[in-house]
Amino acid sequence: MQITLDKFTKRFGDVTVVEDMDLTVGKGEMVALLGESGCGKSTTLFAVCGIYRVDGGRILFGDRDVTRLSSQERNVGVVFQSFALYPHMTVAQNIGFPLRVQKKPQAEIDAKVREIAALVRIENLLDRRPGQLSGGQQQRVALARALIRRPAILLLDEPLANLDAKLRLDMRAEIRRLQQETGTTAILVTHDQVEAMSMCDRVAIMDRGKIVQFAPPRAMYDKPANTFVAGFLGSPPISFLDGRAENGRFVAEASGVDLPLPSHLASLESGRPIGIGIRSEFLDPSSTATVSGKISFIEAQGREDLYYLQLPDGKVVRGIQDAAHSAQLGDAVSWGVNTEAMLVFDADGNTL
Amino acid sequence: MEDGKRTWHIATILGIASVPLIIMYLFLVIDTVTDTTAGSPIPDRFTFEHWRFLWQRIDGRQSIWLVTMNTFIFAASTTVLVLAISSTAAYALSRLNMPFRRFFLAGILVLHGFPTITLIIAIFLILNMIGLYNTLIGVILVKAALELPLGIWIMKGFYDSVPWEIEMAGIQDGASRFMVWRVLVLPQVAPGILALGVFSFLAGWSEYILPQVLAPNANVQVLSVYLAGLIADDLNPDFNLFKSVGLFYMVPVVIFYLFFQKHLMNIYGGGTKG
Numbered sequence: 001m002q003i004t005l006d007k008f009t010k011r012f013g014d015v016t017v018v019e020d021m022d023l024t025v026g027k028g029e030m031v032a033l034l035g036e037s038g039c040g041k042s043t044t045l046f047a048v049c050g051i052y053r054v055d056g057g058r059i060l061f062g063d064r065d066v067t068r069l070s071s072q073e074r075n076v077g078v079v080f081q082s083f084a085l086y087p088h089m090t091v092a093q094n095i096g097f098p099l100r101v102q103k104k105p106q107a108e109i110d111a112k113v114r115e116i117a118a119l120v121r122i123e124n125l126l127d128r129r130p131g132q133l134s135g136g137q138q139q140r141v142a143l144a145r146a147l148i149r150r151p152a153i154l155l156l157d158e159p160l161a162n163l164d165a166k167l168r169l170d171m172r173a174e175i176r177r178l179q180q181e182t183g184t185t186a187i188l189v190t191h192d193q194v195e196a197m198s199m200c201d202r203v204a205i206m207d208r209g210k211i212v213q214f215a216p217p218r219a220m221y222d223k224p225a226n227t228f229v230a231g232f233l234g235s236p237p238i239s240f241l242d243g244r245a246e247n248g249r250f251v252a253e254a255s256g257v258d259l260p261l262p263s264h265l266a267s268l269e270s271g272r273p274i275g276i277g278i279r280s281e282f283l284d285p286s287s288t289a290t291v292s293g294k295i296s297f298i299e300a301q302g303r304e305d306l307y308y309l310q311l312p313d314g315k316v317v318r319g320i321q322d323a324a325h326s327a328q329l330g331d332a333v334s335w336g337v338n339t340e341a342m343l344v345f346d347a348d349g350n351t352l
Numbered sequence: 353m354e355d356g357k358r359t360w361h362i363a364t365i366l367g368i369a370s371v372p373l374i375i376m377y378l379f380l381v382i383d384t385v386t387d388t389t390a391g392s393p394i395p396d397r398f399t400f401e402h403w404r405f406l407w408q409r410i411d412g413r414q415s416i417w418l419v420t421m422n423t424f425i426f427a428a429s430t431t432v433l434v435l436a437i438s439s440t441a442a443y444a445l446s447r448l449n450m451p452f453r454r455f456f457l458a459g460i461l462v463l464h465g466f467p468t469i470t471l472i473i474a475i476f477l478i479l480n481m482i483g484l485y486n487t488l489i490g491v492i493l494v495k496a497a498l499e500l501p502l503g504i505w506i507m508k509g510f511y512d513s514v515p516w517e518i519e520m521a522g523i524q525d526g527a528s529r530f531m532v533w534r535v536l537v538l539p540q541v542a543p544g545i546l547a548l549g550v551f552s553f554l555a556g557w558s559e560y561i562l563p564q565v566l567a568p569n570a571n572v573q574v575l576s577v578y579l580a581g582l583i584a585d586d587l588n589p590d591f592n593l594f595k596s597v598g599l600f601y602m603v604p605v606v607i608f609y610l611f612f613q614k615h616l617m618n619i620y621g622g623g624t625k626g
Binding site: 049050051071072075076077078080081082083084085086087088097098101102145146149 | 518
């Protein structure tokens with residue numbers, strides 16, 4: 001079912017947490033709300049499921065206005081960060097609780113519980129209690145409980161934050177599989193850009209209660225709207241340099257950087273203050289446009305190494321090189337930059 | 353244990369310090385089944401005479417069984433009232449966004465610290481006015497009311513430790529607020545309910561001043577009042593009878609403690625670890 005937020009506003013006392021937010025999530029689509037803590041992403045989620053009252057604007061499920069409906073009337077499945085399993089009930093009772101609320105006959109509940117347990121692959125755990133389960137298993141129980149009513153909408157609040165790294169990888173794929181198999185419209189709230197990009201059809205980056213950019217992950221990574229988005233996406237993070245445009249080139253004297261601008265920006269008027277963003281993979285030995293500096297730090301990452309290239313004024317450009325690369329700590333090097341891929345921003349930080 | 357030696361010394365010192373207490377308890381038990389010649393500290397005759405109150409009425413006194421029944425009704429009713437009101441009021445104070453919440457919380461603490469005895473005259477007047485003086489119901493209501501501040505405060509502590517998400521999850525699963533409380537939250541605070549129940553029952557069982565003042569009538573007498581009546585009777589002093597009734601009065605308390613001491617600890621822990 002399509003979810004529409006129309007000028008959604010939420011205040012806590014005098015503090016406006018989310019203001020005039022517009023967002024449309026298509027039927028069967030999975031969208032991430034990505035942002036740092038306090039940006040209003042969880043607030044938005046809790047407003048969609050009805051836990052928070054809306055202070056302005058509307059929330060629509062399909063054509064139905066649910067703004068004033070209680071949580072119980074909305075048929076939304078929610079997975080909480082802490083999983084929020086009922087500790088005194090068995091796994092089967094936990095999963096079956098939404099149907100028990102609807103006073104379904106026990107035989108039907110049992111059948112549905114077994115069916116959904118098979119879907120999330122925990123059939124053998126039904127008699128255990130949540131305290132006897134690992135984090136990943138608890139996560140699956142929480143998912144099963146959220147999905148058993150076949151909700152039109154599934155909301156996930158930092159569902160992977162409480163899992164360890166290896167498990168996180170598995171559950172990312174698992175949650176996506178379940179969402180696609182059930183065809184549920186889903187909203188994922190996360191502060192982890194990798195999670196948002198790897199699991200969702202589209203990502204909405206939020207900052208101080210507003211959506212900064214809403215686009216598919218790839219498009220957002222390649223064409224970020226501004227420095228905030230560019231800085232949020234990508235690991236290792238992008239490196240920014242400030243300077244000015246000069247005859248189709250980017251010049252930053254203090255940093256000793258002089259690079260040609262991407263061809264579509266070659267006509268930028270001279271003297272205009274601009275900034276550039278260099279992602280670590282933009283370092284390209286075959287390019288003749290180079291940045292020079294000293295290697296100040298090397299992070300071994302296995303397949304490749306991450307180098308910190310310190311420019312004369314202390315600014316750092318991070319670059320990925322093959323592990324075979326032989327540069328040592330303290331070496332003075334000149335490295336080529338793929339200037340066509342380089343991101344260019346105006347003085348306000350918006351992408352040119 | 354590595355440091356068994358060190359604790360052994362401490363145990364000895366404490367043991368010696370406890371001797372007078374132990375002797376007192378020992379004599380409490382021995383005196384109930386023996387007689388002692390006047391002037392001698394050692395009992396010399398065995399008798400069940402002092403337990404006669406179990407099968408016959410002591411002159412001018414109510415039957416012990418009626419009094420025991422009264423005490424039980426008094427303690428049990430108080431417990432039920434305290435549990436019912438504490439478990440709901442504490443939930444409201446812990447969770448619901450109600451007006452004057454802070455005022456109520458502060459008020460509860462003040463009431464808890466209020467010495468009962470200062471209220472006794474006002475309570476007496478009120479009970480007299482509404483016709484509940486000299487009734488069990490009246491004294492039950494008063495005792496429950498005075499126990500409530502502590503009960504609510506303790507239960508609030510237990511509710512506060514139940515994660516919010518559990519309730520939000522329940523509401524998302526479609527359950528009403530009441531069902532969430534009854535089916536999902538109440539089981540989490542069961543240790544608190546149990547502990548508070550035992551605590552209230554024992555408090556009711558041992559209450560003396562309220563029944564003495566507010567329900568002195570023989571028909572609604574409780575054990576503590578009965579006991580006090582025995583020792584206050586200067587014409588027929590019978591210390592061994594007094595000790596026997598005292599022991600009889602004490603036995604349920606001891607049994608209760610033996611069974612529930614683990615749960616009582618929970619009150620002071622205040623957690624949901626059951």
